[in-house]
Structures are given as C-alpha cells and as structure tokens.
Amino acid sequence: MLDRRSSAFGKGGAGLKADPRPLGDKNFLNACIRTVITYLSTHGYPYAVSPKILTSPTGKDFAQIVQFLFQRFDPSMKVFGKVEDEVPLFFKRLNYPFQISKSALFAVGSPHSWPSVLAALTWLVELLNYEEKAEEAAADPAGPGSLDSDRQRSERAFYEYVAGSYRSFLSGDDVRCAQADEEMLGQIRDREGALTSELERLRESSDALGRTLESLRTAPSPLVAATAARDECSRDKAKFEAALENMRAAKVTCARKVEERKAELTSRKQQLADILQENDQLRAQIANQSLSRADVNRLLAERGKLKGVLDSVVEAREGLERRAYEQELKVERSLKELEESVRQYNLAAHSGGGANASSGGRDRSNSAGGNSSGGRRQQQQQRARLALIPASAKRAGGTNFELSVSRGEEAPQGLVGADIKGSIKPGLVALRERYRGRARDLAEDGLGLAEQLDAAREAVRERAEDEANAKLQVQRLEVAYRALRDELDGDMRTTGEQADRIKWCLFECWVPQQP
Numbered sequence: 001m002l003d004r005r006s007s008a009f010g011k012g013g014a015g016l017k018a019d020p021r022p023l024g025d026k027n028f029l030n031a032c033i034r035t036v037i038t039y040l041s042t043h044g045y046p047y048a049v050s051p052k053i054l055t056s057p058t059g060k061d062f063a064q065i066v067q068f069l070f071q072r073f074d075p076s077m078k079v080f081g082k083v084e085d086e087v088p089l090f091f092k093r094l095n096y097p098f099q100i101s102k103s104a105l106f107a108v109g110s111p112h113s114w115p116s117v118l119a120a121l122t123w124l125v126e127l128l129n130y131e132e133k134a135e136e137a138a139a140d141p142a143g144p145g146s147l148d149s150d151r152q153r154s155e156r157a158f159y160e161y162v163a164g165s166y167r168s169f170l171s172g173d174d175v176r177c178a179q180a181d182e183e184m185l186g187q188i189r190d191r192e193g194a195l196t197s198e199l200e201r202l203r204e205s206s207d208a209l210g211r212t213l214e215s216l217r218t219a220p221s222p223l224v225a226a227t228a229a230r231d232e233c234s235r236d237k238a239k240f241e242a243a244l245e246n247m248r249a250a251k252v253t254c255a256r257k258v259e260e261r262k263a264e265l266t267s268r269k270q271q272l273a274d275i276l277q278e279n280d281q282l283r284a285q286i287a288n289q290s291l292s293r294a295d296v297n298r299l300l301a302e303r304g305k306l307k308g309v310l311d312s313v314v315e316a317r318e319g320l321e322r323r324a325y326e327q328e329l330k331v332e333r334s335l336k337e338l339e340e341s342v343r344q345y346n347l348a349a350h351s352g353g354g355a356n357a358s359s360g361g362r363d364r365s366n367s368a369g370g371n372s373s374g375g376r377r378q379q380q381q382q383r384a385r386l387a388l389i390p391a392s393a394k395r396a397g398g399t400n401f402e403l404s405v406s407r408g409e410e411a412p413q414g415l416v417g418a419d420i421k422g423s424i425k426p427g428l429v430a431l432r433e434r435y436r437g438r439a440r441d442l443a444e445d446g447l448g449l450a451e452q453l454d455a456a457r458e459a460v461r462e463r464a465e466d467e468a469n470a471k472l473q474v475q476r477l478e479v480a481y482r483a484l485r486d487e488l489d490g491d492m493r494t495t496g497e498q499a500d501r502i503k504w505c506l507f508e509c510w511v512p513q514q515p
Helices: 026-042 051-055 059-073 083-093 102-106 114-139 150-171 174-218 222-288 293-349 354-368 373-384 420-510
Strands: none
Touching (some): 026 114, 059 083, 083 102, 102 114, 150 174
C-alpha cells in the first residue's frame, strides 16, 4: 500500500493535462449548449438563455450563468467577486481535471477561449445532475430510477464501501478501513450464501420443469383427442342438420295442414253464419205466423230430433278428428320407422369395402391385439355392407340403389325418392339370383374340395401307418444288429486270446533251441 504522505498524492512535475474532448467539433459544442440550456431552463434560471447567447456570450451573461450554477452547489453564496478570480478557484476546489486560465475569462466569448469554458460549464452541469440523481436514490430507494435490483444494490453497497474506505484512507483511520473491509467481506459472504440458496432453488425448479416437459413430451398428443372430438362434432352436426331438414319438412307439412284447417274453419264459420241467418229467418217466420199448440208440439219434437242429429253429427266429427289425430300419429311413427329402415338399408348397401376390407381390418386389429366388442361390431357392420351405393359401387352395376325419405311428398310412391318396383327391386332380385348361382357353384366346389380333403387325409393316415411300421422294423433291426455286434465282439476277443496263447506257445517252443 502506498504511503498517503508520499509524493504520489502531490502535483510533482507531471505538468498540465491535455483536454481530450473534441473542443473544435461543432457538433460537440452544440451538444454542450443543449445540455447547459436544458439544465438552466429546468432549474429556474431567472434570465433569458438561448443557443445564440451561449454561442458567443458576453461577460455579463457568463457571470450570471456561473453565479447561478455556483449557488446550486452552495445556496449560501451571495457575494461574487471577479469572474477571472472566482471561477478558476471554484473549479479547482471541485477537482476539475483541466486548467482554466484567467486570460480565457477576460474575453470569454471569443472563439479561441469559449469552447474550453463551455466544456467546463457542461462538466459542472453534469456534476450537478449526478448529485441530484444520487440524492434522489439515497432519499427514495424504492422510487423511479432507484437501485432496486440485486445488481444495483450490490453496486451501491460497493460504491459506499469504496467511498467510506477512501475517506478513512485520506483521514488516516486505518482501523476504520479494516472494519469497512470486514463488513464488506461479511456482506459478500452473506450475499454468496443467499445466491447459493437461490441457485439451488432454481436448479430444483429447473429439474421440476424438465420433468414436467418430459412428461408433456411423452404424454399423448392433445391434437389426436381434439381431432377425434372435432370429427365427432362434425358427425353430430351432420345428424343435426339432417334432423333440422326433417323438421323443416315437417314444419312445411304442418303449415299446409294449418292452412287447410284455416280454410275448413272459414268454411265452417260461413256455414254457421248461414245456419244462424236461416235460424233468424225461421224465427221471424215463426213470429209472423200464427201457431197452434199442436204446431208448437210438432216444432218442439222436430227441434229435439234436430238436436239429437246435431249431437250425433258433433260426436261423429269429434270421433273423426280423434281418428285423424291417431292416424297422423301412426303416419308419423310409420315415417320414423320408414326413415330408420331406409337408414339401415343405406348403411347395409353403402360401399364400405366389402368382405375383403373387413377381413383386412380384422387382420390388422388381430395383429394389434384388439378384441373389444366395439371392434367386433364394427367388423360385423363392415362385412354386412353390400357395396351397392353409390351407383359406381362394386355391385351396383350402374343402378342407383340409394333411398331417401321425402316428408313433403303426399303420394306413397314419392316418399322414398326412387322407383322401387321398376328399378331397385328388379336390380336386387337379379343380384340375389346371381349370388345364389354363385353360392351353388361355391357349394359344389366346396364338396369337391371336401372329397379331395378326405382322400388326402386317408392317404396321410396310410402314410403314417407305413411310417410307423417302418420305424418298428428299424427298431427290431437295430436290436438284432446290437446283439450280432456283441456276439462278434465276444468271438473276436476269444479268437484274440487263442492267438495270444498260440503265439506264447510258439515262443516257448522256439526259445530253448537257441545256442
């Protein structure tokens, strides 16, 4: 560590610093003028100020500006001496890094001296702005522009530590410097522990998020479920549209019936009016004629008869209306049954891929291991389809076998929208006869194949018996072979022993004859 009383803190012989700022650049000077004008206009400068004034100010304008800025540092400053004496001294106290000569202040607005003075004023304004921001941050840490983030708090604490240590260093308080070092080290350690805990928490959170992401990746895609739901909604929509069309047709029929009932009601009202008029005429006629007691009794008897006839007519009409209503209900049920029959017919006759497609689907479902009852029902429905719809289907032969119920038609032959007797029934009969002939041919072929199968099975049984007999014979031959081999082995051993004895006898006989 350098000794604070050493020459490193003195002026020495280093000389004056050269100002590195581009004082000859017009853009730089215009930026400095804008900075000074902005500060003066936002801090209550009492005199007029403009870029023209600050381009070439008079001595009075310069004195007013520097006095206002100096009072921003020290509001108690009231007396201001000579500008050429006060300004260099004030800037020196503020540790301005460059020299301001008195000769430049005598002709402050001249082109060769004003750029350096303007740069000094800009430095002073920036220092005031920095002081204001620092005071705001110290007074209101949670306000706008405060050191609210962790990084800013750390930088602020380090700045305060450096500033306090430097003040203690300049004052020679080494004990306070050591205490500041220990306090800063403790804060750094606490901060390190907090950051370590936060890092562990973030790692755990990252692992949890990774597991969640992996589960989301391995889970079934929601697109498949959404697509299935969309298809189901499309099918429901088609059903509702068909039901809506049926309801519209029923509405048209009901509207037509209402119109008919209205016309009938109008006719009945006209008839009633005629009857009432006739009654009035009869009453007038009765009132104008002289009647005897026998005539009155006769009229009363006739009225009773007419009332009975009227009651029977009303009862008959009500019965007819009830029967008409019941007939309408029966017709509606019959239409529904007809629609269901037509739907089942169209479903059975629709081109659904036939038996081949169903068998292929069955193979695929079996290979996938699916044996659900829904799959079997679907396969049965597919096998039950006859491939007659549309006209270009496999078995249609160019004939349109599709039926559709038209509720608006009154004639029975127009309800199904097709010529059943003239087109559909003959086509189905021809198809039935064709397939009956094909079934007979297939039955005959099946019988021939069954006979061939029986013959083949008989041949297989005979071949199996021959094979079994051959195996038994082989086993007997193997047993005889082993017995013969054992017998030959015994004979060979006996013969070998006899040969050995003969050799030994010959050897004994030959040995004594040697000299």
